[in-house]
Amino acid sequence: MKILALSGSLRANSYNTAIIKTLQHLDSRVEVYEGLGNLPLFNSDLDNHTLEEDNSPPLVVDFRAKVREADVFIVSTPEYAHQIPGVLKNALDWLVSSDAIVAKPTVVISASTSAMGGDKAHAQLVALLKVISQNVLEEASLVVSKVNKKIDEDSVVVDKELLMNLKVLLNEI
């Protein structure tokens, strides 16, 4: 089984990226998608594909291939102004018209320094993925509040409950 994991943050010391990398550390089936910041801005004029061939920008073709080949797609998102980050929405816009994510089991994590854990971004991402994948594994999803108290400055998860929740998540997929 292949699991593709994507952090919605470009920050070098991102807590969401630390969560994704911890999942990879816990389970070698997890591949981390690193190309979020290099994807072109979505423009449907450049979204040039049929079911047989994809002549969209090469980084988009590669992103779609990675999503298509995965058995499960995990996304961990921060929350900015009660929304998912623009860079994450941009990446997901490239998947909208593609078959790559259709029926793909997807898992949503949100992590924020706030007490609410980015719950509004979490709900938005679930709603968005329900439209494009139609297969959100809600029982495996996770909202991580006050994440700065749970992950240290070396991006190590120090909170036992969070670590356990990540293991449970991996067991549920």
Ligand SMILES: Cc1cc2nc3c(=O)[nH]c(=O)nc-3n(C[C@H](O)[C@H](O)[C@H](O)COP(=O)(O)O)c2cc1C
């Ligand atoms: C511009 C900005 C807006 C933010 N807005 C929210 C918000 O609406 N809700 C929330 O829970 N956290 C908010 N935060 C806190 C982020 O969720 C927090 O910094 C989180 O750690 C960022 O994710 P990362 O560590 O993966 O980069 C905001 C942070 C920034 C920089």
